Amino acid sequence: MTKSNNDLDFDSVIRFIDRSDRFTLLSHISPDGDTLGAALALFQLLLKKGKTAEVVCANPVPKIYGFLPCAESVVMPENAKGYENVISVDCADTPRFGRAVRIFEAAKHTAVIDHHMTNPRFGEINLVVADAAATAEVICELFKKMNVLIDKAAAVCLYTGIVTDTGNLCYSNTTGNALRIIADFIDKELVDVAELNRLIYRNVPYGKTRVQGFVNSNIQLEAGGRIGIATLTQDQMHGFGATNEDCEGIIDGIRDIDSVLIAIFIRESADGSYKVSLRSKGVGDVGRLAALHGGGGHEKAAGYTAHEPLSTVKADIILQAQDELKRVMDTEADRPNNK
Ligand SMILES: [Mn+2]
Structure with a gap:
């Protein structure tokens, strides 16, 4: 997945995280499994690093994603603290923030973590990995580069991001790396694939x-x-x-x-x-x-x-x-x- 340009961008994001204390993570409107899974996994990474963080989304977390660890800590823009460091997660451009855009605009420093090829790199720091299947795949790499252990809670979030953005590992964006990440989660017993499949795909309201x-x-x-x-x-x-x-x-x-x-x-x-x-x-x-x-x-x-x-x-x-x-x-x- 990573190329040398991306490695430099990873380094910039890691420095950004290391040198700051408080972060607001922004998910996009009509939130999907990737923007939520990736943001919540990054949220957990930041907490493990002793940082203060919040996840903000202009729409409520869909009921179907209520099972994601820490989903209850996603707040609406009105209830956000709006910290000085803002990280955009899985947002291809600023209209994707909806009314949370004012939080991005008010930030002192901004970073963009995404996988959409069309992303204009609208942050101060930009980690856009166009060949990643999901932003969750990029966050997974960030855990590894920062030597933060991926526990069950983080794995569930990352897994959900990857499977939902690849149509349950069927779309053309499904990469070998995405499958290797999931294989590793299964080997380490971090995810229960059947249970997550039931929660994500076999849980349809009448x-x-x-x-x-x-x-x-x-x-x-x-x-x-x-x-x-x-x-x-x-x-x-x-x-x-x-x-x-x-x-x-x-x-x-x-x-x-x-x-x-x-x-x-x-x-x-x-x-x-x-x-x-x-x-x-x-x-x-x-x-x-x-x-x-x-x-x-x-x-x-x-x-x-x-x-x-x-x-x-x-x-x-x-x-x-x-x-x-x-x-x-x-x-x-x-x-x-x-x-
Ligand atoms: Mn995505």
């Missing part, structure tokens, strides 16, 4: 199963089946007793349809705007589509927020997805037939 069934049965196919699209309003969601959090993962079901190359899921937010999630199977770059709307992401997963009426949002993105598929097919046809 409302989530129902809302997913509803959305799945209403998926519409466009462009001869190459585009799959579904929508969900707040009223429909509440009708199933489901929450925003329960809608995570719906987009993956649309992508998994055999004919679909680009998947689109449009969900109304509480404020009436629309959250548009995009996935591709590698044919067509959905990061480009999201960028057209001021959103972000990468080739295979991206998203943006839209403020137009649902019918407009839907019609626009279908057209753009069709154009994107056409662009890719044309490029493919133009390519010289090199061996």
Whole structure:
């Protein structure tokens, strides 16, 4: 995982931790297993080093991640101490902080620890390991470099970050290093894989199963089946007793349809705007589509927020997805037939 440039960045982060006492760690909005697992493991590392620390997130910890050791110590920005040293964990850019951004802006010193290739390195110190499967993988390396023992609590957090960011070790970002970290946790009996699998993947609220069934049965196919699209309003969601959090993962079901190359899921937010999630199977770059709307992401997963009426949002993105598929097919046809 580590290259010499990264080694220098690791050294900078280690010096930053060594020379300071109080840290605020920032997780991103709509927190996932990696931003929480990585931040909580780093939180535990800092406490072991005798430091004072807090983890701040603009959204509450999803119920599903309540089992993470120290999850109860994650605070909302309003309740944060806002220490002078701030470390951004798994945030690809500053909008990912949500309203916790003011804590980052008020910091005296900042460090960024991340694995998103697109990260503009917006901190004073930047440790961005683009070939790491998860930020948790980077934090794991930090434990090793700082000679801090990874105990069961830290291992559970790091394991959760790695498995959730790799689709349970199945996505193309799954690295040998990620598997070696997990193999080592298993060898040392630091994690109970079956129990964690049950907690993370086999622990679905009734409302989530129902809302997913509803959305799945209403998926519409466009462009001869190459585009799959579904929508969900707040009223429909509440009708199933489901929450925003329960809608995570719906987009993956649309992508998994055999004919679909680009998947689109449009969900109304509480404020009436629309959250548009995009996935591709590698044919067509959905990061480009999201960028057209001021959103972000990468080739295979991206998203943006839209403020137009649902019918407009839907019609626009279908057209753009069709154009994107056409662009890719044309490029493919133009390519010289090199061996
Ligand atoms: Mn991540």
